[in-house]
Amino acid sequence: MLEQNRRAFLRNSLLAGTAVLTPFSLMKLLAGEKGKIISPNDKIHVGIIGTGSRGHHLAYLIKEYGHEIGMEVTALCDVYQPHLDHTHAMIPEAKTYKDHRKMLEDARELDGVIICTPLFVHAEPTIDALETGLHVLCEKAMERTLEATYAMAEAHYRTGKALHIGHQRLFDPKFLRGMNKVYEGDLGKVTQIRAFWHRNNDWRRPVPEDQPELERFINWRLYRDYSCGLLTELASHHIQVANWVKKDIPVDVRGTGSISFWKDGREVEDNVALIFTYKDGTQFIYDSMIQNRRHGLEVQVLGHKGTLELETNNFFLEDPPPQKPAGIIQLLHDLEENVLGKVPIGSSSWDPEVAMTYKGEPIVPENLTDGTWEQFTGFAKAIREDKPIPGLFEEGYYGSIWTLLGQQAIDSGKVIQIPKKYNISKFLM
Amino acid sequence: MKVFHHTCFAMGTRFNLVIPNMEKERGEDLANKATRILNEQEAIMSSYREDSEVFKINRYARQQKVKLSGELFEILKTCDQYYKKTRGAFDPALLGVTSIIKSTSNSQQSHTDLQSIASGWKHVLLDTNSATIKFTGGKTGLDLGGFGKGWAMEKIITYLMAEDIESAFISFGESTVSVIGEHPLGGPWQTTVPDIHNYNSPLDLDLVNESFSISGLKIKTGENENRKSPHIFNSGEVSIVKEDIRILVKSKSALEAEVLSTALLAGNFEKKNQILNTFDEISVFECGLKGWHKK
Numbered sequence A: 001m002l003e004q005n006r007r008a009f010l011r012n013s014l015l016a017g018t019a020v021l022t023p024f025s026l027m028k029l030l031a032g033e034k035g036k037i038i039s040p041n042d043k044i045h046v047g048i049i050g051t052g053s054r055g056h057h058l059a060y061l062i063k064e065y066g067h068e069i070g071m072e073v074t075a076l077c078d079v080y081q082p083h084l085d086h087t088h089a090m091i092p093e094a095k096t097y098k099d100h101r102k103m104l105e106d107a108r109e110l111d112g113v114i115i116c117t118p119l120f121v122h123a124e125p126t127i128d129a130l131e132t133g134l135h136v137l138c139e140k141a142m143e144r145t146l147e148a149t150y151a152m153a154e155a156h157y158r159t160g161k162a163l164h165i166g167h168q169r170l171f172d173p174k175f176l177r178g179m180n181k182v183y184e185g186d187l188g189k190v191t192q193i194r195a196f197w198h199r200n201n202d203w204r205r206p207v208p209e210d211q212p213e214l215e216r217f218i219n220w221r222l223y224r225d226y227s228c229g230l231l232t233e234l235a236s237h238h239i240q241v242a243n244w245v246k247k248d249i250p251v252d253v254r255g256t257g258s259i260s261f262w263k264d265g266r267e268v269e270d271n272v273a274l275i276f277t278y279k280d281g282t283q284f285i286y287d288s289m290i291q292n293r294r295h296g297l298e299v300q301v302l303g304h305k306g307t308l309e310l311e312t313n314n315f316f317l318e319d320p321p322p323q324k325p326a327g328i329i330q331l332l333h334d335l336e337e338n339v340l341g342k343v344p345i346g347s348s349s350w351d352p353e354v355a356m357t358y359k360g361e362p363i364v365p366e367n368l369t370d371g372t373w374e375q376f377t378g379f380a381k382a383i384r385e386d387k388p389i390p391g392l393f394e395e396g397y398y399g400s401i402w403t404l405l406g407q408q409a410i411d412s413g414k415v416i417q418i419p420k421k422y423n424i425s426k427f428l429m
Numbered sequence B: 001m002k003v004f005h006h007t008c009f010a011m012g013t014r015f016n017l018v019i020p021n022m023e024k025e026r027g028e029d030l031a032n033k034a035t036r037i038l039n040e041q042e043a044i045m046s047s048y049r050e051d052s053e054v055f056k057i058n059r060y061a062r063q064q065k066v067k068l069s070g071e072l073f074e075i076l077k078t079c080d081q082y083y084k085k086t087r088g089a090f091d092p093a094l095l096g097v098t099s100i101i102k103s104t105s106n107s108q109q110s111h112t113d114l115q116s117i118a119s120g121w122k123h124v125l126l127d128t129n130s131a132t133i134k135f136t137g138g139k140t141g142l143d144l145g146g147f148g149k150g151w152a153m154e155k156i157i158t159y160l161m162a163e164d165i166e167s168a169f170i171s172f173g174e175s176t177v178s179v180i181g182e183h184p185l186g187g188p189w190q191t192t193v194p195d196i197h198n199y200n201s202p203l204d205l206d207l208v209n210e211s212f213s214i215s216g217l218k219i220k221t222g223e224n225e226n227r228k229s230p231h232i233f234n235s236g237e238v239s240i241v242k243e244d245i246r247i248l249v250k251s252k253s254a255l256e257a258e259v260l261s262t263a264l265l266a267g268n269f270e271k272k273n274q275i276l277n278t279f280d281e282i283s284v285f286e287c288g289l290k291g292w293h294k295k
């Protein structure tokens, strides 16, 4: 493509950049990194900011499996001493900090940082780390406001350092392979995507009895100043997936939500429903609730030839191919080997008149991971090559932006579109 | 040896065609044509597809005479012959009854209820002069389920033989199986059918230019436990099949095998014997609790 054309193309495509993030390239990346011999001098040192529930879990993964990709946690930072102590006990060799700026003063000892603070504390440490010259993996969603989210994007493009957002489905083999199926036309024309996330619990974390003043600090996800609840903490994942399926961003979103069950002083909805519309007419229909867990979580991609159920690793064809009965398989085998054998008709459980039941097929042979570990492989590669994986950040960005726009739709009762200023294709010219 | 294999979904079951000593390219041509034949037959005979000829007849023939296509006219004349020859045990117009049975939640309806339903071939007026059909019974409807696969199989065999195919193995959902010629290594094609109650004593069948068809009812079967069709009908008579039985009919004609395997599932012993006596060159096997035995 001529440079001029390329620029025009990028300008015209809102999700510019994503065009180059093919599931195939990520699959290749994961396969390529697997089993690589890493020299002891090539260790990657990371610091974790926010050692609460997620931060502790990620620290554990790196401690256990980091040797596979040559990654080590050498610094931990949290403002809350009990959490810092808890993770430090697991990784005693790591340096500890109570202020992320202090940690960044020792940036020479680090190659990257992983940010697991609450949603509203994502932008500040992220931007500080990028400006210090470090690569960042920041948990999803990006931030509490559109402005802060955009500021993070701006810092990423300005510094040229990688900013990965913790939408781990981008590295989940079943999602990667599923996305390939979509792009290769195995599903036919996709005109609807449905996703839901249902739980049955109050979504509260325990607060120390003698320190009730910590309620908002610990249960930050229940309060509007800090979080958009079900949207930023859960829906963000599936919104990213829907954009990924469509290789596009929505035209608009409408929605509704309420606090209808857990009326305990929380400020975020306990049930929500959203519809995102894409320019080809596709709808992405999302709902979430925390007072019934019967249906769990799922993303369904519906095309005229097939359906993906990504979370549960299933693919269904609208017209399933007839399966070869065992007898026919044996007959073919015998004939090929020039053997005169008996053709077994049916089996003990066979019922000649009953139509077959079709249970679909797995997308990947075994559903062993949710991509959380694999995303570190991508992060390690970006750090070693000192450059972002093309197209990856944009997935996280628009996934986060449209999550916040979904909240706006619920709050305002209006149909919401993306304000022009949050379009980041200008950075990609 | 080189073997060609084609499989597709047709007429509600999976169709498998195996042709030994056949190159892929020519095999595919043959398979395409065979698939087209199946689709054409399905478009005529399906009672589910809203665009099929039978579906339209079932909708309109209660009110008025409906003109038949040449093919369906031939089919129904053949059905009429089998209806007569089997003394009504083969009845291709019981759609109404079967749908009533399927829709009622318990299948314990009384015999008399079911017997009084105006359904079946005796309520069909097939006018051979004008090639039209009209139903005289309120619940009559064509259901070619026990006929269509046999009819289509005959067409496929005729086509393949016209194409000089000397050896082939063809299966329709493993319930209707036909072979052309001998096994390519010489001698008959050998098949073996399991005994549904005692898996150690299967029925071995040798086939040369022959077909067999199996019918059966599963009354208690794990996954399909809730299927409710312990009743079998012929010509308005209800038989209750209590046992889980299978009837296998082997014949030179795939159609005859298909028609008889359904007809013989029902009816009392005497009637079955009468039917058997009117057909030559067929072998009938029944598999009940005591395993397979020849009739």
Ligand SMILES: NC(=O)c1ccc[n+]([C@@H]2O[C@H](COP(=O)([O-])OP(=O)(O)OC[C@H]3O[C@@H](n4cnc5c(N)ncnc54)[C@H](O)[C@@H]3O)[C@@H](O)[C@H]2O)c1
Residues within 6 Å of the ligand: A049, A050, A051, A052, A053, A054, A055, A077, A078, A079, A080, A083, A098, A100, A116, A117, A118, A119, A121, A139, A140, A141, A166, A167, A168, A218, A232, A233
């Ligand atoms: N990708 C996933 O599947 C996934 C799963 C769970 C959580 N998360 C994300 O991880 C993030 C953290 O969630 P969590 O459940 O671990 O919450 P948490 O409340 O358990 O942990 C947050 C931690 O950040 C600390 N913190 C707050 N302000 C800080 C600051 N200024 N500097 C340093 N530390 C600070 C808190 O003390 C706490 O320990 C959220 O963005 C959440 O959405 C992602």
